Amino acid sequence: MQTPRTDDELHEFVRERLGVSMPRPPIGTTGPDPSVHGHTGVGAPFAYLCHAFFEDRLPRDAVVWANRGGGKTFLGAVATALDLLFKPGVEVRIVAGSLEQAGRMHEHLRGIFERDGFAELVQGRMTDKRLRLTNGSRAELLAASQAAIRGTRVQKVRCDEAELFPPALWQAAQLVTRSTTLGGQRVRGGIECLSTMHRPFGLMRDLVAEAGTGTRTLFRWGVTDVLAECPDPEPDSDGAQHGFACNEGRPDQCVLWEDCGGRAKRHPPGQAGHIDVEDAMAMKRRVSLPVWQAEMRSLRPRRTDAVYPAFDRAEHVRDLTPPIGGRWIGGMDFGFRSPTAMLLAHLDDQGVLRVMHERIEREAVVADHAAWLTHPDRPSLEFIGVDPAGHQRSAQTGDSDIAVLKSAGLTVRSRPSGIRHGIGLVTARLSPASGPPRLLIHPRCAGLIEALERYHYPEDKPDATEPAKDGPDHAADALRYMIINLDDPFRSERSRWA
Numbered sequence: 013m014q015t016p017r018t019d020d021e022l023h024e025f026v027r028e029r030l031g032v033s034m035p036r037p038p039i040g041t042t043g044p045d046p047s048v049h050g051h052t053g054v055g056a057p058f059a060y061l062c063h064a065f066f067e068d069r070l071p072r073d074a075v076v077w078a079n080r081g082g083g084k085t086f087l088g089a090v091a092t093a094l095d096l097l098f099k100p101g102v103e104v105r106i107v108a109g110s111l112e113q114a115g116r117m118h119e120h121l122r123g124i125f126e127r128d129g130f131a132e133l134v135q136g137r138m139t140d141k142r143l144r145l146t147n148g149s150r151a152e153l154l155a156a157s158q159a160a161i162r163g164t165r166v167q168k169v170r171c172d173e174a175e176l177f178p179p180a181l182w183q184a185a186q187l188v189t190r191s192t193t194l195g196g197q198r199v200r201g202g203i204e205c206l207s208t209m210h211r212p213f214g215l216m217r218d219l220v221a222e223a224g225t226g227t228r229t230l231f232r233w234g235v236t237d238v239l240a241e242c243p244d245p246e247p248d249s250d251g252a253q254h255g256f257a258c259n260e261g262r263p264d265q266c267v268l269w270e271d272c273g274g275r276a277k278r279h280p281p282g283q284a285g286h287i288d289v290e291d292a293m294a295m296k297r298r299v300s301l302p303v304w305q306a307e308m309r310s311l312r313p314r315r316t317d318a319v320y321p322a323f324d325r326a327e328h329v330r331d332l333t334p335p336i337g338g339r340w341i342g343g344m345d346f347g348f349r350s351p352t353a354m355l356l357a358h359l360d361d362q363g364v365l366r367v368m369h370e371r372i373e374r375e376a377v378v379a380d381h382a383a384w385l386t387h388p389d390r391p392s393l394e395f396i397g398v399d400p401a402g403h404q405r406s407a408q409t410g411d412s413d414i415a416v417l418k419s420a421g422l423t424v425r426s427r428p429s430g431i432r433h434g435i436g437l438v439t440a441r442l443s444p445a446s447g448p449p450r451l452l453i454h455p456r457c458a459g460l461i462e463a464l465e466r467y468h469y470p471e472d473k474p475d476a477t478e479p480a481k482d483g484p485d486h487a488a489d490a491l492r493y494m495i496i497n498l499d500d501p502f503r504s505e506r507s508r509w510a
Contacts, residue, residue, distance in 0.1 A: 015098045019062050022094075026061065030124060032090060034058045035283040054275075054283065056233040057087055063229055064091035064204060065098075070229075072202030075219045077209050077232045079308045081287060084206040085113075088170045089120030091204070092151050095168060097133070100147035100195040103166035107154045107185060109176025115140065117172050118153045156181060164188040167199050174205035175216045182215055210306045212313040213466035234310040235271070235292055238285030242276035267293050271309060319435060319467040319479045319488070322443035329461060332366045332454050334358035342385065342396035343494025345486045346413050349374065352381055353486035355460060355494060356391065364450050365441060365498070370457040372487060378413045382420035393422065397497030399489070400426040425497035431478055434492040437499050451495075463488040 013029075016022040019036075026032045037055025060076055063069040078084045088106070095102050106121075108114035122138050125131060135144045141153040154160045156177070161184050169185055171177065177185075189201030209216035223230035268276075268289065276289055296304055306314040315321035338360040345353045356369040371384055385396065402413040403426065417424050441451035453460060463484045470480045479485060 013097060016065070019058075022062060022065060023058060026058075026090065026094075029129065030090065030093070031127075033282065034061075035279075035285065053233060054237045054285075056231045056237060057083055060087060060231040061091055061094070063231070065094045067198060067200050071227060072200045073228045074202070074204045075216070075223050075228050075230050076204065076206040077216060077220060077230065077310055078206070079233070079235045079238075079310050080208055081308075082233060082235065082238050082310075083286060085117045085172055086120050088117050088172055088204070088206050089124065092117070092121055092168070092170060093124045093130075096143070096145050096147075096149040096151060097130075098195075099167075099197070099199050100149060102149045102168065102194055102199055104149075104151040104168040104170065105154050105161075105164060105166050105188075106151065106170050106172065107161060107181075108156060108172040109174070110156055113173050113176075114153045114156070117170070118143070118151070121151060158184045161185055161188060165190050167192060167194075167201050169203045171203065171205045172207070174207040174219070175209060175211060175214050176207075177215055179215070208307050209310070209313050211468075211471075212315060212318060213468045214313070217313065217466070232310055235287060235308040236268070236275065238287050239268075239272065239276040239292060240286060240288050241279055241284040242272075242289045267296050271296075317468045317471050318465075319469060320439060320442060320464050322439055323464040325461065325465075328442060328449055328451065328464075329453050329455055332368065332452060334366055334368065335360050337361055339394045340391040341494060341498060342393045343490040343492075343497075344381070344396055344398045344417075345489040345493065346378070346399055346402050347374070347486060348376075351486050352376060352378075353459065353490040354381060354385065354396075355457070355487065355490045356385075356393070357494060358391075359498070364452065365495070367451070367453045367457055367460060367491070369454075370460055370487060372459040378416040379420075382417050382422065385417075385422060386420050395423040395425045395497060397425050397427070397493040397495075399493055400428045402426060426493075427497045427500065429496045429500065431492075433500070434496045435479075437495045438492055440499075441495065457487075459484060460487040460491060464491075 016025050023036060026034070034057050035055050037059050056078075060074065063074055076084055076087070092104050092106070095104055106114050106117050108117070118141065121143060125134050125138065125143065133145050133147070135146045142150070143152075144150045154164070158180055161181065166188060167190065169189060171182075171185065174182070185203060189203060191201045192199055205216070205219055207216050209220065211217065219228060220230060222228050266272075276284075292308075295308065299307075302314040302316070305311040338358055340356060340358055342357070343355045347353070351372045351374050354371045355367050357365050357367040359365050369390075371381070373381070384390070385393065396417065398414060398417070402417075402424075405412050411419075414424050414426060438451070442449055444450055453464075455461075463486070467479055467485050467488045469478075470476045
């Protein structure tokens with residue numbers, strides 16, 4: 013078998029020998045798209061295969077963010093087959109969020125090597141977990157456990173449905189790859205993750221963010237990028253048009269028009285995808301818009317369990333310049349081993365709060381934070397809202413955190429309030445019943461932005477009323493203390509009893 017040396021040769025091999033037809037990336041879009049930090053759209057599935065096969069494509073670690081039914085698992089099997097065929101002695105491991113899910117990729121792989129021309133390359137018998145070729149290459153399915161993956165020394169690890177990986181399993185997988193020379197070519201170690209992204213606080217969110225820094229290569233596509241050819245509608249016996257009513261002139265009659273825009277009727281020859289248009293229409297009718305956008309369009313994670321589902325970067329994050337006048341206030345969540353988070357915000361005369369600065373630091377004493385807050389370069393604060401727990405005295409110093417802040421000249425407010433009440437006050441500013449948002453955030457406050465996106469309720473406790481404490485929630489807490497003491501301060505009244 014002749015080893016493919018170019019993208020064209022690989023495309024021809026996959027089409028002719030494996031029977032897999034897939035769109036090529038449009039001319040001029042084969043390189044990374046900086047708007048999404050990687051390949052995206054039509055041709056992204058084949059771009060992923062090229063990256064996985066050709067060892068000179070860097071960085072080797074890759075993330076495939078694609079829709080449900082978008083072909084991720086099958087493409088992982090094709091990439092594995094190509095490695096086994098043309099990299100003699102290569103070791104590939106398939107891991108998934110569950111052994112059942114990993115078995116689906118392995119089943120596709122076994123199907124490829126049952127084809128004529130490939131079956132004779134298999135050494136011995138293919139099992140439910142292992143496949144070895146006569147050239148010494150081997151693929152094996154691993155259970156989703158640390159015990160299974162630790163001690164493994166392989167060139168390629170393919171992680172299917174990585175969104176479901178527990179953190180400990182993912183960390184264990186990072187240390188198992190080894191580069192080597194096989195058949196005269198350098199085969200670099202690499203980890204590939206293939207998944208939907210349906211949680212704003214999950215592993216895939218972190219991996220896509222890492223791709224934005226250049227440490228991983230991102231390939232991203234949605235259902236409209238892999239739609240099959242859209243047929244014209246057909247008249248019934250009464251002459252009425254039924255079926256696919258797009259037809260370029262009746263877009264309002266097609267449930268996919270907003271997603272597709274007629275592209276599925278204008279595929280160049282050989283560029284159509286594999287998802288039947290009628291199936292896509294049926295799936296869209298069955299689910300909510302957030303589920304469709306997250307799991308089929310690969311646009312953004314659904315916010316079902318989010319504490320602040322109303323938060324939207326496009327609406328609330330802006331490059332701000334505070335107007336003249338107004339006042340400055342702060343918010344603070346105490347920590348030491350866990351981070352201390354501080355926010356500085358400007359409140360204008362119309363009541364719009366603009367968070368302009370943040371400081372998130374570990375293992376710094378409160379006196380250092382107070383020095384930062386009172387530095388001449390910082391605006392003078394009317395008050396800083398803090399956690400009431402800050403009244404507790406330190407066993408070492410005898411002073412409380414709040415006392416340290418007050419001794420630095422800061423006005424401190426520590427209004428006691430339930431978590432749900434505080435969340436409600438923040439939400440009221442993010443999404444008021446009338447008018448535009450009254451809470452805006454400067455892009456440099458990256459910790460707060462991340463916290464608002466990832467702060468969530470426990471997925472396995474649908475009746476829980478308190479958020480999970482498993483991530484970057486400290487900046488969100490600092491914001492809550494600030495707004496509680498702004499919008500719901502103490503009130504004292506004098507009255508007379510008769």
